[in-house]
Amino acid sequence: xxxxxxxxxxxxxxxxxxxxxxxxxxxxxxxxCMRWFAQELGYGSDQDFWGICxxxxxxxxxxYPEEHCKKAVELLTKAGAQPEVIHAVCSHGYGICSxxxxxxxxEKVLFAVDELTGLIGAAAKMRPSxxxxxxxxxxxxxxxxxxxxxxxxSREIIETGAQRLNWTLEELMDKTILAMRSCETSVAxxxxxxxx
Numbered sequence: 728x729x730x731x732x733x734x735x736x737x738x739x740x741x742x743x744x745x746x747x748x749x750x751x752x753x754x755x756x757x758x759x760c761m762r763w764f765a766q767e768l769g770y771g772s773d774q775d776f777w778g779i780c781x782x783x784x785x786x787x788x789x790x791y792p793e794e795h796c797k798k799a800v801e802l803l804t805k806a807g808a809q810p811e812v813i814h815a816v817c818s819h820g821y822g823i824c825s826x827x828x829x830x831x832x833x834e835k836v837l838f839a840v841d842e843l844t845g846l847i848g849a850a851a852k853m854r855p856s857x858x859x860x861x862x863x864x865x866x867x868x869x870x871x872x873x874x875x876x877x878x879x880x881s882r883e884i885i886e887t888g889a890q891r892l893n894w895t896l897e898e899l900m901d902k903t904i905l906a907m908r909s910c911e912t913s914v915a916x917x918x919x920x921x922x923x
Contacts, residue, residue, distance in 0.1 A: 728776040748923040758782035759910025780815040796820035839888025849877035
């Protein structure tokens, strides 16, 4: 799978419609995680494609929250994105704000990891280290069970995501923590470089 977007051009597109540092950081984090998963699951040659889909998945969320995953079609089409990129981006909202079902393994990973990176990020902020580097699945599961913690992160979507991948919840959590560890430093550096 190929995309004509580079990291730089996709980031520029994301920042055209997103100004909030939180949204930029989330996009970069999901991109880094998707690249890690591509390598981990044997799709190393497609890691740019996986990463770009991760970076752009919330392109319409900040400006058009009510039309999330719908406005994305228009914005990405205007930018010349391939149908595969558009389908992947829309499929992460399947069942909530999109009819595009995650079909490819990459889309299933994006669906599962999007919400979970939010939960892990919130849990990391509560740690003395403020980092995922020393986070364990056991402590994450406690946060997952506490419905009041990071209440905006849907536990149902995370569980459905694990099922779609035929992974246990623990397996998904473990892999996603490792994926976030792989990009935590580079995301922080890039955010700093952007002045955010």
